[in-house]
Amino acid sequence: MSRNQRKSLSGELVRSAIQHSFIKLNPRVMFRNPIMFVVEVGMIITFLLCIWPNAFGGESSRAFNIVTTIILFLTVLFANFAEALAEGRGKAQADSLKQTKKDVAARKLQSDGTVKNVPATDLRKGDIVIVDAGEMIPGDGEVISGLASVDESAITGESAPVIKEAGGDFSSVTGGTRVVSDSIKIRITTDPGESFLDRMISLVEGAKRQKTPNEIALNTVLISLTLIFLLVVVTLPVLSKYVHVSLEVPILIALLVCLIPTTIGGLLSAIGIAGMDRVTQFNVLAMSGKAVEAAGDINTIILDKTGTITFGNRMASDFVPVNGVSIADLAGWAALSSMADETPEGRSVLEYMKKQNLVYNAELAQGSQFIEFKAETRMSGTDLRDGRQVRKGAVDSVKKWVLANGGNVPSDLGSKSDEIARVGGTPLAVAVDNQIYGLIYLKDTVKPGMRERFEQLRAMGIKTIMCTGDNPLTAATIAKEAGVDDFIAESKPEDKIAVIRREQAEGKLVAMTGDGTNDAPALAQADVGLAMNTGTIAAKEAANMVDLDSNPTKIIEVVSIGKQLLMTRGALTTFSIANDIAKYFAIIPAMFMVAIPQMEALNIMRLGSPTSAILSALVFNAIIIPLLIPLAMKGVAYKPMSSSALLRRNLFVYGLGGVIVPFIGIKLIDLIVNLWV
Numbered sequence: 117m118s119r120n121q122r123k124s125l126s127g128e129l130v131r132s133a134i135q136h137s138f139i140k141l142n143p144r145v146m147f148r149n150p151i152m153f154v155v156e157v158g159m160i161i162t163f164l165l166c167i168w169p170n171a172f173g174g175e176s177s178r179a180f181n182i183v184t185t186i187i188l189f190l191t192v193l194f195a196n197f198a199e200a201l202a203e204g205r206g207k208a209q210a211d212s213l214k215q216t217k218k219d220v221a222a223r224k225l226q227s228d229g230t231v232k233n234v235p236a237t238d239l240r241k242g243d244i245v246i247v248d249a250g251e252m253i254p255g256d257g258e259v260i261s262g263l264a265s266v267d268e269s270a271i272t273g274e275s276a277p278v279i280k281e282a283g284g285d286f287s288s289v290t291g292g293t294r295v296v297s298d299s300i301k302i303r304i305t306t307d308p309g310e311s312f313l314d315r316m317i318s319l320v321e322g323a324k325r326q327k328t329p330n331e332i333a334l335n336t337v338l339i340s341l342t343l344i345f346l347l348v349v350v351t352l353p354v355l356s357k358y359v360h361v362s363l364e365v366p367i368l369i370a371l372l373v374c375l376i377p378t379t380i381g382g383l384l385s386a387i388g389i390a391g392m393d394r395v396t397q398f399n400v401l402a403m404s405g406k407a408v409e410a411a412g413d414i415n416t417i418i419l420d421k422t423g424t425i426t427f428g429n430r431m432a433s434d435f436v437p438v439n440g441v442s443i444a445d446l447a448g449w450a451a452l453s454s455m456a457d458e459t460p461e462g463r464s465v466l467e468y469m470k471k472q473n474l475v476y477n478a479e480l481a482q483g484s485q486f487i488e489f490k491a492e493t494r495m496s497g498t499d500l501r502d503g504r505q506v507r508k509g510a511v512d513s514v515k516k517w518v519l520a521n522g523g524n525v526p527s528d529l530g531s532k533s534d535e536i537a538r539v540g541g542t543p544l545a546v547a548v549d550n551q552i553y554g555l556i557y558l559k560d561t562v563k564p565g566m567r568e569r570f571e572q573l574r575a576m577g578i579k580t581i582m583c584t585g586d587n588p589l590t591a592a593t594i595a596k597e598a599g600v601d602d603f604i605a606e607s608k609p610e611d612k613i614a615v616i617r618r619e620q621a622e623g624k625l626v627a628m629t630g631d632g633t634n635d636a637p638a639l640a641q642a643d644v645g646l647a648m649n650t651g652t653i654a655a656k657e658a659a660n661m662v663d664l665d666s667n668p669t670k671i672i673e674v675v676s677i678g679k680q681l682l683m684t685r686g687a688l689t690t691f692s693i694a695n696d697i698a699k700y701f702a703i704i705p706a707m708f709m710v711a712i713p714q715m716e717a718l719n720i721m722r723l724g725s726p727t728s729a730i731l732s733a734l735v736f737n738a739i740i741i742p743l744l745i746p747l748a749m750k751g752v753a754y755k756p757m758s759s760s761a762l763l764r765r766n767l768f769v770y771g772l773g774g775v776i777v778p779f780i781g782i783k784l785i786d787l788i789v790n791l792w793v
């Protein structure tokens with residue numbers, strides 16, 4: 117769904133949120149939020165006291181009871197509204213996603229080679245379907261043959277079509293997206309109900325939303341606080357008997373509601389839902405709220421170089437022969453090693469040759485065996501029919517291979533490859549059997565603005581480590597240019613896991629981005645694993661977040677949103693508890709002033725009357741919830757800085773604010789109340 121569509125729903129959203137605020141009044145639903153449940157029970161008691169003012173033997177005023185009941189009712193309603201509003205955004209998005217899912221037909225390939233029309237909902241793992249231009253892709257899968265451009269806007273909101281093709285990193289397709297040109301054959305990879313779209317719908321719908329460990333911990337603290345205040349308020353009448361003050365039940369209920377943390381209790385779940393929603397609006401799907409929170413606590417981010425820090429369209433841009441070999445000879449072998457290499461690097465070698473009008477003997481490759489590029493070997497190539505082996509790859513790997521074949525290393529290889537590495541390029545050595553012919557210069561550029569982004573992360577106290585399969589010199593150059601804190605060169609896929617484990621062993625939380633099948637274990641090991649939507653299914657399943665735009669640097673935004681979520685929760689908790697101080701000064705003197713004139717010393721707020729003091733505190737306690745809804749939904753303003761600096765700043769702003777604001781607020785309400793009375 118587009119961002120505009122989301123906005124235009126806002127009127128409808130508010131209407132539906134109001135409706136749900138009433139539905140949530142059901143005590144069985146309310147019970148899930150114990151703090152507001154206490155308020156609801158209080159409201160029921162004051163309501164009964166409106167009917168029978170003397171039910172508890174005292175002589176409470178019916179008018180006071182009616183007003184109190186109304187205020188308590190609004191308090192509960194406001195809290196419900198906050199939650200319903202936060203939930204509504206996800207529901208609206210889910211509805212529009214469900215539209216995407218409706219009635220898709222699929223053309224399934226039968227075992228006898230014929231094609232049969234079936235509803236998409238009948239497709240199972242392993243089924244093969246054919247999708248032509250203009251048709252909707254009926255389920256998640258992998259392209260097994262063909263190439264097509266696909267419009268994924270239904271899911272990503274991005275209107276530019278993307279190319280999907282068999283083999284490699286761009287083979288995964290998502291059900292509900294549309295083929296705009298050409299035709300592809302797809303192997304379905306999910307059973308009904310488990311597709312990406314299904315998972316996305318249940319996610320944004322909040323159907324599977326569980327409270328996160330952080331949320332549960334905070335809730336436990338808030339509930340304990342509520343119980344303590346409940347105990348205090350219940351024992352108060354006993355104590356007050358000694359000073360010959362009789363406290364009416366409605367006044368005790370008003371006191372209790374003012375003292376328990378209703379502000380944060382009412383906003384807590386809205387803060388969590390809104391945090392998830394902010395991540396979704398950034399086109400990132402978080403599989404759980406826990407993942408978003410973990411992002412807020414990240415200490416270390418592991419990034420790969422190619423495609424994350426650099427543009428990643430590494431292109432051959434020069435041939436550098438060694439040991440007096442001719443360019444034509446080197447180019448010929450480079451081409452033979454790349455003829456079947458489907459990686460962008462491999463293809464770029466042949467493209468470069470075409471541009472330079474360089475030719476090679478393609479016949480030599482007939483009947484040869486292709487050696488696929490692997491991150492483990494860091495080489496690719498061809499075994500010719502005549503027995504000769506042609507390879508290209510990382511310089512140190514090719515060197516080792518040639519030495520093992522009984523060859524030796526040309527004296528000018530080191531200096532020439534260092535020259536390429538020193539400008540940030542990737543040198544690939546080209547060899548046949550025991551002879552190295554020269555180097556291919558793969559050029560790549562650091563994305564603009566990287567340095568600033570890493571500076572921001574440093575300011576947040578987050579360490580960045582670049583993990584690359586490339587050689588140490590290239591890695592050092594790129595690391596310096598981009599401004600990452602540390603780098604690991606010549607790393608194999610398992611090295612990424614090792615780095616993550618090492619950091620985790622030091623008690624740190626680690627985030628990483630990736631897209632390949634070989635990234636999957638590391639994505640699963642990381643506390644926050646962000647997979648690219650273009651990536652392989654294995655990577656997406658291992659990760660706990662998927663970026664629909666496939667922009668690996670988005671991990672930085674995700675971390676910011678996570679931090680903002682944690683901060684918002686902390687800030688509003690601080691604010692809520694600090695509020696109590698002002699309420700003490702408003703209510704306690706009012707309750708005892710008649711019997712104990714010395715209490716007058718505490719009456720620093722000079723409120724109109726004991727009744728108006730209590731009602732003003734209660735009104736303030738209610739309206740602060742809707743007033744803080746925008747803050748809870750949008751999150752508190754956030755500037756990158758270290759956690760301890762943030763904590764100090766927040767304690768100052770929200771702690772002090774939480775003390776001062778209610779003093780002013782209650783005083784103002786009291787003045788207004790006394791104008792009427």
Ligand SMILES: Nc1ncnc2c1ncn2[C@@H]1O[C@H](COP(=O)(O)OP(=O)(O)OP(=O)(O)O)[C@@H](O)[C@H]1O
Nearest residue numbers: 420421422459489491494495496509510584585586
């Ligand atoms: N198609 C290819 N054929 C031969 N060698 C290659 C090919 N592609 C890359 N290499 C070499 O293998 C090395 C490792 O590649 P790998 O994809 O594991 O890491 P990388 O792309 O350099 O770094 P990153 O981990 O940042 O993506 C590369 O640095 C390069 O030297």
Ligand SMILES: [K+]
Nearest residue numbers: 373374376378
């Ligand atoms: K309160």
Ligand SMILES: [Mg+2]
Nearest residue numbers: 420422423585
């Ligand atoms: Mg790579």
